[in-house]
Amino acid sequence: MPDNVVNASGYIRFIKCKIQPILSDSEILAICAKIESGRLKPSIKTHREHVRHVTTIVEEKQRPADVNSCPKCGKPMMLKTARRGPNQGKQFWGCSGFPRCKMFSQKL
Template identity: 40%
Template sequence: MEYIAVVVLLFIGFYLFVQKRYLNQDDLKDSTYKKNGPLLNSKESAFYAALMTAVGDHGVVMSKVVMSKVVVPKASDKKGWFIANNRIAKSYFDYVVCDPRSLEVRVAIELDDGNPLNKGKIERQKLLMHVCKSAGIPLIGTSVKHSYQVGRLRRLLATHIDLIEPEKEVRFCKRCGSPMVIKTATQGDFKGRRFFTCSRQPHCTYTENYNIVFEDSE
């Protein structure tokens, strides 16, 4: 709710600013507008609801986020920067899941509408994959037919965001039965990610993925 309030306040502020600064010059009166309907169509909002349920308090879900707000070109020369910026200028992410505190984007999600592949769709998917890969943003692709399964979504997300609250999660070693402790990987591909390890280490080396999501039936 706070975000909505902030957005509304920004809009009001922007409106007042525009009104004061420009409207008295009267050159906008030729352009009038009508509302463009809901931001999401029915399939998209159903997915949005499922995604919010899957993420819970562990992230903030935003939809139709302009790509250039999430990534910026790396190029240091002007021409390269301009070309790279132009490529993403009109694109957006279907959904992003952000860190609940910093609102940093943690994972991007593309919802396949189930329509057959055409040139535009292929171009978009190519761009998305390239942008996400080069910026180090995990990209999850899901299709409309799977999108309402909260359990499936949680499993997809669990690789990228922590869906578990450590203080509520008690696990026992499947090899020796001892309590397990949470550690953070300090090197390798999974650097920074948490995992469970047996408290009897080094006598027992059993480890477990932090984000095994125990799911209610789908």
């Protein structure tokens, strides 16, 4: 594996193997200040909005996927016919979001 490719258990080891500083202390402080300036003021209102947002995301992920929707982007799948290559003329289910989404399923 290349040095910059890690799996889930290799993050800490990868980070610790880096000893050359990439950012100066002043750059780190400037980045932290920028992040802080963009944060919302902690309040009951922002907390409720955050909880509502997270709940919506969880509900969407738990909702059973429509059989005819793309598992990658959620757009409808369409029955398409291969125009070239070894499978020319054969049909397959492809995402209607192609070429942005290149998901396809088993050929028929």
